[in-house]
Amino acid sequence: MTPAEIAPKDRLIVALDLPSVDAAEAMIARLGDSVTFYKIGYRLAYAGGLPLVAKLADSGKKVFLDLKLHDIGNTVSQGVESITRLGATFLTVHAYPQTMKGAVEGRGSSTLKILAVTVLTSYNSDDLHAAGYRLGVSELVEARAQQAQVLGIDGLVSSPEEVGALRKIVGHQMHLVTPGIRPAGSATGDQKRIMTPGRAISAGADYLVVGRPVVEASDPRAAADAIQAEIAQALA
Numbered sequence: 001m002t003p004a005e006i007a008p009k010d011r012l013i014v015a016l017d018l019p020s021v022d023a024a025e026a027m028i029a030r031l032g033d034s035v036t037f038y039k040i041g042y043r044l045a046y047a048g049g050l051p052l053v054a055k056l057a058d059s060g061k062k063v064f065l066d067l068k069l070h071d072i073g074n075t076v077s078q079g080v081e082s083i084t085r086l087g088a089t090f091l092t093v094h095a096y097p098q099t100m101k102g103a104v105e106g107r108g109s110s111t112l113k114i115l116a117v118t119v120l121t122s123y124n125s126d127d128l129h130a131a132g133y134r135l136g137v138s139e140l141v142e143a144r145a146q147q148a149q150v151l152g153i154d155g156l157v158s159s160p161e162e163v164g165a166l167r168k169i170v171g172h173q174m175h176l177v178t179p180g181i182r183p184a185g186s187a188t189g190d191q192k193r194i195m196t197p198g199r200a201i202s203a204g205a206d207y208l209v210v211g212r213p214v215v216e217a218s219d220p221r222a223a224a225d226a227i228q229a230e231i232a233q234a235l236a
């Protein structure tokens with residue numbers, strides 16, 4: 001499926017950043033058929049959440065396994081090869097050349113898609129400079145996108161602010177996945193590069209990753225439905 005063919009409803013990925021499998025399963029039940037795509041990251045994966053990947057996949061949902069791998073190439077390659085058997089649709093690695101090369105080798109011809117995290121959405125250019133980088137956010141995101149494309153990576157994670165420039169670099173062959181999504185009026189938290197769901201879709205994002213604005217809402221299903229409506233309106 002090319003990114004342009006993704007159904008509006010499948011573009012919302014809810015981050016199950018919850019403390020236990022029980023809490024995640026309760027949230028999945030509350031969200032019901034309004035959400036088709038879930039992300040499992042550090043918090044849930046390290047709390048026994050990995051078997052939930054296959055369970056969700058068997059129930060017809062898609063899973064983004066957000067492990068943000070980064071190690072020597074051989075270790076990444078072997079780790080990704082193990083992960084291909086879990087049933088996830090997407091897996092994240094950090095966008096370093098050796099890491100991306102190892103991940104593509106480990107993925108092989110499996111159906112797992114590798115997403116490279118360009119620059120975390122909680123970083124601005126000052127944070128990058130403090131971490132020793134010479135480039136600012138947009139320059140580093142674009143440089144990493146070019147490297148990812150050459151190495152055969154399937155998609156990129158960035159903030160919605162960079163999506164327009166990324167689309168010009170990678171066309172429609174790579175999935176553009178954007179966290180840093182904040183519906184109007186919701187708390188920013190630690191995110192620094194943010195956009196509303198509608199603006200992110202209009203900017204060209206394929207998938208929106210949303211955590212706290214849904215899972216910490218008093219009515220998570222209503223929050224997810226409102227985001228879905230904003231996505232559909234932006235695509236209409």
Ligand SMILES: O=C(O)c1cc(=O)[nH]c(=O)n1[C@@H]1O[C@H](COP(=O)(O)O)[C@@H](O)[C@H]1O
Binds near residue numbers: 092119210
């Ligand atoms: O790879 C990610 O999903 C990711 C990359 C990034 O640059 N920024 C980012 O926030 N994320 C993840 O996206 C989710 C955003 O959650 P909220 O800020 O609660 O909406 C979290 O699970 C983060 O780990």
